Amino acid sequence: xxxxxxxxxxxxxxxxxxxxxxxxxxxxxxxxxxxxxxxxxxxxxxxxxxxxxxxxxxxxxxxxxxxxxxxxxxxxxxxxxxxxxxxxxxxxxxxxxxxxxxxxxxxxxxxxxxxxxxxxxxxxxxxxxxxxxxxxxxxxxxxxxxxxxxxxxxxxxxxxxxxxxxxxxxxxxxxxxxxxxxxxxxxxxxxxxxxxxxxxxxxxxxxxxxxxxxxxxxxxxxxxxxxxxxxxxxxxxxxxxxxxxxxxxxxxxxxxxxxxxxxxxxxxxxxxxxxxxxxxxxxxxxxxxxxxxxxxxxxxxxxxxxxxxxxxxxxxxxxxxxxxxxxxxxxxxxxxxxxxxxxxxxxxxxxxxxxxxxxxxxxxxxxxxxxxxxxxxxxxxxxxxxxxxxxxxxxxxxxxxxxxxxxxxxxxxxxxxxxxxxxxxxxxxxxxxxxxxxxxxxxxxxxxxxxxxxxxxxxxxxxxxxxxxxxxxxxxxxxxxxxxxxxxxxxxxxxxxxxxxxxxxxxxxxxxxxxxxxxxxxxxxxxxxxxxxxxxxxxxxxxxxxxxxxxxxxxxxxxxxxxxxxxxxxxxxxxxxxxxxxxxxxxxxxxxxxxxxxxxxxxxxxxxxxxxxxxxxxxxxxxxxxxxxxxxxxxxxxxxxxxxxxxxxxxxxxxxxxxxxxxxxxxxxxxxxxxxxxxxxxxxxxxxxxxxxxxxxxxxxxxxxxxxxxxxxxxxxxxxxxxxxxxxxxxxxxxxxxxxxxxxxxxxxxxxxxxxxxxxxxxxxxxxxxxxxxxxxxxxx
Numbered sequence: 111x112x113x114x115x116x117x118x119x120x121x122x123x124x125x126x127x128x129x130x131x132x133x134x135x136x137x138x139x140x141x142x143x144x145x146x147x148x149x150x151x152x153x154x155x156x157x158x159x160x161x162x163x164x165x166x167x168x169x170x171x172x173x174x175x176x177x178x179x180x181x182x183x184x185x186x187x188x189x190x191x192x193x194x195x196x197x198x199x200x201x202x203x204x205x206x207x208x209x210x211x212x213x214x215x216x217x218x219x220x221x222x223x224x225x226x227x228x229x230x231x232x233x234x235x236x237x238x239x240x241x242x243x244x245x246x247x248x249x250x251x252x253x254x255x256x257x258x259x260x261x262x263x264x265x266x267x268x269x270x271x272x273x274x275x276x277x278x279x280x281x282x283x284x285x286x287x288x289x290x291x292x293x294x295x296x297x298x299x300x301x302x303x304x305x306x307x308x309x310x311x312x313x314x315x316x317x318x319x320x321x322x323x324x325x326x327x328x329x330x331x332x333x334x335x336x337x338x339x340x341x342x343x344x345x346x347x348x349x350x351x352x353x354x355x356x357x358x359x360x361x362x363x364x365x366x367x368x369x370x371x372x373x374x375x376x377x378x379x380x381x382x383x384x385x386x387x388x389x390x391x392x393x394x395x396x397x398x399x400x401x402x403x404x405x406x407x408x409x410x411x412x413x414x415x416x417x418x419x420x421x422x423x424x425x426x427x428x429x430x431x432x433x434x435x436x437x438x439x440x441x442x443x444x445x446x447x448x449x450x451x452x453x454x455x456x457x458x459x460x461x462x463x464x465x466x467x468x469x470x471x472x473x474x475x476x477x478x479x480x481x482x483x484x485x486x487x488x489x490x491x492x493x494x495x496x497x498x499x500x501x502x503x504x505x506x507x508x509x510x511x512x513x514x515x516x517x518x519x520x521x522x523x524x525x526x527x528x529x530x531x532x533x534x535x536x537x538x539x540x541x542x543x544x545x546x547x548x549x550x551x552x553x554x555x556x557x558x559x560x561x562x563x564x565x566x567x568x569x570x571x572x573x574x575x576x577x578x579x580x581x582x583x584x585x586x587x588x589x590x591x592x593x594x595x596x597x598x599x600x601x602x603x604x605x606x607x608x609x610x611x612x613x614x615x616x617x618x619x620x621x622x623x624x625x626x627x628x629x630x631x632x633x634x635x636x637x638x639x640x641x642x643x644x645x646x647x648x649x650x651x652x653x654x655x656x657x658x659x660x661x662x663x664x665x666x667x668x669x670x671x672x673x674x675x676x677x678x679x680x681x682x683x684x685x686x687x688x689x690x691x692x693x694x695x696x697x698x699x700x701x702x703x704x705x706x707x708x709x710x711x712x713x714x715x716x717x718x719x720x721x722x723x724x725x726x727x728x729x730x731x732x733x734x735x736x737x738x739x740x741x742x743x744x745x746x747x748x749x750x751x752x753x754x755x756x757x758x759x760x761x762x763x764x765x766x767x768x769x770x771x772x773x774x775x776x777x778x779x780x781x782x783x784x785x786x787x788x789x790x791x792x793x794x795x796x797x798x799x800x801x802x803x804x805x806x807x808x809x810x811x812x813x814x815x816x817x818x819x820x821x822x823x824x825x826x827x828x829x830x831x832x833x834x835x836x837x838x839x840x841x842x843x844x845x846x847x848x849x850x851x852x853x854x855x856x857x858x859x860x861x862x863x864x865x866x867x868x869x870x871x872x873x874x875x876x877x878x879x880x881x882x883x884x885x886x887x888x889x890x891x
Contacts, residue, residue, distance in 0.1 A: 158496075410459070413440055417441065425464055461526065508521055511558060595608070626664055705795065724831055
């Protein structure tokens with residue numbers, strides 16, 4: 111039986127490959143015919159379809175680049191050529207084509223470099239040398255400096271360990287790419303420096319820009335090679351790698367590599383997309399019959415922003431494939447005005463941009479949701495955007511309704527459908543983001559459909575009008591009666607940080623449980639309580655605070671004197687059994703502040719305005735708890751929010767670089783989560799008491815998560831505030847343990863409610879651990 115099943119699986123796998131290869135062949139022949147007939151747009155689309163099925167075909171990237179170049183879409187053509195270059199870096203014809211592209215774009219220095227590489231790969235090639243000479247005649251000696259600083263040895267491929275990329279040049283150096291880190295090996299005795307330059311950013315005519323990163327390689331006897339390992343995470347994309355001697359002499363070798371942190375799931379994602387399309391084709395007739403049985407038949411007005419004819423064509427074609435028939439389309443060239451909404455009678459409006467393509471079942475899904483939840487005023491769904499070759503591959507799996515995340519960027523995005531009467535009230539502002547903000551101020555009856563229903567022309571990371579978005583958020587502050595500034599998240603290149611000028615300075619009680627311990631940590635002795643107090647009072651800029659210290663009755667004379675000097679209040683916890691929930695509840699009962707901060711004694715303040723940056727969120731009535739970005743002493747993330755990982759709480763992005771942006775600003779932007787850690791959280795004292803504080807039957811484990819769930823049941827949000835940065839040594843006062851009895855109590859209380867995390871897509875995002883990496887979890891598929 112085992113042998114039979116293995117044979118069957120083999121046959122099924124071969125059949126699937128045969129069907130895929132047959133489909134690829136059909137698309138290639140159709141694309142070639144369109145190319146020969148000079149229908150460049152159709153050819154580009156068909157070549158993109160081939161790449162969706164097999165992204166390893168360098169020659170198809172080249173053809174797709176040719177078609178885009180013919181259409182004048184030079185950026186798309188360049189992206190295709192560079193993708194091909196990463197696959198076949200020693201193809202002289204490809205370097206020649208890249209040179210032609212750069213010459214057309216007027217980037218003569220880059221064109222010269224491409225022609226130079228082509229002539230080196232095919233010595234004596236008249237066409238490449240002729241182009242190079244022609245450029246030299248125009249540009250003169252400025253090209254000499256460019257060419258003399260580039261390498262002159264082309265690498266060759268060599269076998270490599272599984273899961274890595276090994277490119278070995280004539281001087282026996284190699285690049286080994288994991289995910290976003292890079293290693294370089296070199297067999298020579300001397301020290302080697304490796305420089306990496308992003309190919310898409312080479313815009314200088316005369317010289318290379320400063321390298322993204324330079325790595326020194328040291329000799330490792332066990333490997334018999336010099337090895338350099340990058341500690342930085344590199345952005346995805348194609349890079350030029352140049353190996354030099356440490357003295358900076360002429361290059362030893364050069365190579366183009368493609369760093370793709372998503373490569374291991376890319377093929378799986380495309381397979382799922384194709385499967386969903388196939389299933390939709392099979393189900394279409396049933397769905398059309400179901401439409402006839404719908405109790406409500408909502409009328410949709412689809413508003414398309416933009417006027418690009420080619421993009422509009424693809425958008426309209428996708429609309430014409432809709433299963434749900436009751437819709438009308440109109441175009442909006444400018445702002446989202448009331449006149450546009452008055453153009454026809456409709457119940458809901460769907461807003462997309464020219465170039466966006468709704469899936470065939472998008473309006474059907476919206477209509478089905480309206481029938482299931484007729485009281486909901488806005489439905490929004492997940493989205494995808496296309497890669498360079500035209501295939502999907504950048505999905506945005508959004509959280510459920512997250513009002514605070516919406517103030518970072520327009521995460522609602524496309525597609526979304528809005529109830530018409532409220533939409534009419536919200537229209538008339540300065541763009542789509544402003545419209546969404548205004549709409550969500552008028553209702554909180556908002557529902558998320560956890561399906562990709564649109565491939566967007568412009569991904570969420572690509573902002574069309576930053577000035578309009580800033581004005582939209584400034585208007586949001588004015589309408590919600592908050593004063594503050596709207597600053598860009600510079601590192602990410604998109605998104606916003608709203609900093610509020612506090613309307614008042616309420617008393618904040620910092621509740622600090624402690625065992626009064628001194629610990630050895632990373633080579634230094636730390637008196638935890640003294641260190642915490644000195645940090646709070648010397649490093650914090652907020653003045654109206656009190657510190658309530660809950661101790662076990664064993665503080666030293668020095669501790670008491672220090673606490674008294676700062677005006678702290680000492681509260682004795684006298685019970686013999688350790689119970690952090692009881693300690694915190696005791697401390698809060700003694701606190702006098704309007705707001706309470708629960709804080710571990712093994713935390714150090716990293717930014718002075720940490721209290722203000724937590725308080726500012728409470729100027730929004732819906733906020734219940736605010737948590738912080740906690741870093742390990744090495745700068746990596748310890749806490750950036752808590753999700754329900756298969757129903758069990760877990761920290762997202764634990765161990766990632768502390769300054770990373772995360773998945774669509776999940777780490778660097780304000781975000782809503784199911785819970786935050788009790789190591790540092792702020793809450794209104796009245797709210798704390800009204801839900802009964804921390805659960806005292808959970809003495810050690812899950813008590814902070816239980817507390818957040820009770821706050822959420824009151825209708826309040828849990829907010830992760832990334833601008834509140836502290837260092838957490840974690841569990842220095844007590845060894846971390848997980849009590850099985852407490853686990854059972856927690857799961858009995860919350861398992862049903864936490865089966866699905868509203869802010870983290872457990873079907874499509876990694877769950878063990880929760881790192882926001884796109885994946886496909888067998889539990890749900």
